[in-house]
Amino acid sequence: MPPAKTPALTGNAGTEAAARVADVLLLFTGGPEYLGVSTISRELGLSKAVVYRILQSLVSREVLATDPGVVGYRLGPAAVALGASALRRFDVRTAAEPVLRRLRDATGETTTLSGLVGDERVYLEQFESRAEIKMTVEIGRRFPLHAGSSGKAILASLPLWRRDSVLAGELTALTERTVTDHDALLDELTTISAEGVAVSLGERQAGAGSVAAPLIGPDGEVHGAISVCGPVYRFSQEKIERYRGLVHEAASEITRAWAGPPTTRPR
Template sequence: MTNHTVTARRTPAAAAEGVGTEAAARVADVLLLFAAGPRYLGVSAISRELGISKAVVHRILRSLVSREMLATDEGVPGYRLGPAAVALGASALRRFDARAAAAPVLRRLRDETGETTTLSGLVGDERVYLDQFESRHEIKMTVDVGARFPLHAGSSGKVVLAFLPEDRREAVLALPRAALTDRTVTDEAALRAELAVIAAEGVAASVGERQADAGSVAAPLFGPDGEVYGSFSVCGPAYRFTPEAVERYRVLAREAAEEIRRSWSWLQDSVPGAE
């Protein structure tokens, strides 16, 4: 009997498909580095992290910049996520089930407090307004859904920052902190002290820190894996945020946070790391 060796040959179409898949994977890997790493990344850092040549990295970055998935800032080395990537992330967050889970709770919280309630999602090292339930008061606070803000300014951002994993929190704290109003906390020591209190109490309050003459109380929004996903807030004109009102809203916000968290219980057994 004659033995024959059968050699599988890749057709040109199959070979092209393999190359295309590998290229797409590299592009995805580059974008994922920006999602999980520091705000700015350079060619050398990406090349070293992913084990691909600088020439390949440069081609990928150039392509992503042309599509506004990445961007550069004058005078700052490296690349950052661009507006198209942020819009894509915000769109995904809007479709995340947490929005549906939070909606009835935030609507009731609006009715209980008489003030506008908002939902924010974490996007990179910033937060984005995803939804709001407007106060029925003639004088009220409203937000621009889709607007982005730094995490150090105001209760909605600080409560997220307080519950981020340590490495991500440290990366955010290493960034420049702009004063959005004359009450924005920019001193690192003061901000760290406040974050420790927020983490212990599970809720944050601020008046005039992000927007002058506006007050808010916020609580973290956790996903089924226990990671902080964003935050929700009660917000309104500062003159209505008396110490008594703020204390009442803090209690209501904690209760609402726990209710939203419990709504994830049916998923916890299927999510790795969930508790």
């Protein structure tokens, strides 16, 4: 005889199961980075067996993940991808547009908005310089985080475990100026993290200069970056210092506009 099939969840049973999964995931939007079975069980009033089955299902789909030597679960790469997809559709573009237009006019250079997608970034929007000779970017194309000011601004703002994961991979040279030495890049990221601004002079694209700052979402996590970019010969040290202040303030303004009312965790 063929094995018996597990009956599909229908009606209220299916709705309840979906609600439990959603409630588990929502717990990861606040509080500690790692959550264990007992904590989730206590917070949601579910049995440990039910919680464990939900967690294993989410891990199998990479929505959650575990780390060696750490007790508990954290958000996985699939959750990051979902968050990045939501970011591209979210009103961060609405919040960023007037700020980036003013930044473009204040600097005379192209301004950009990038989003974090997995362990890479993509350009989501640009406001082109009105200068005859200018830099433009390719919307939607993925770039590594270790090359260019936007990528480094994001990388420097990631949680340490995730930053280390990115740095453990291959650091490919995109130009002769790309920093591919692990220790040198780590030192630079430490400085960027402290100052809140990254600078690139031909590291991602030969002949291009840029200054970028990370975009921190309402959840306190980095979701992307903004930048001023143009021909490297126009990026004198004096202009770079001016752009650093302008970009940092622009990123802070976007973050403030992006922030919404606080969310309440399920009980």
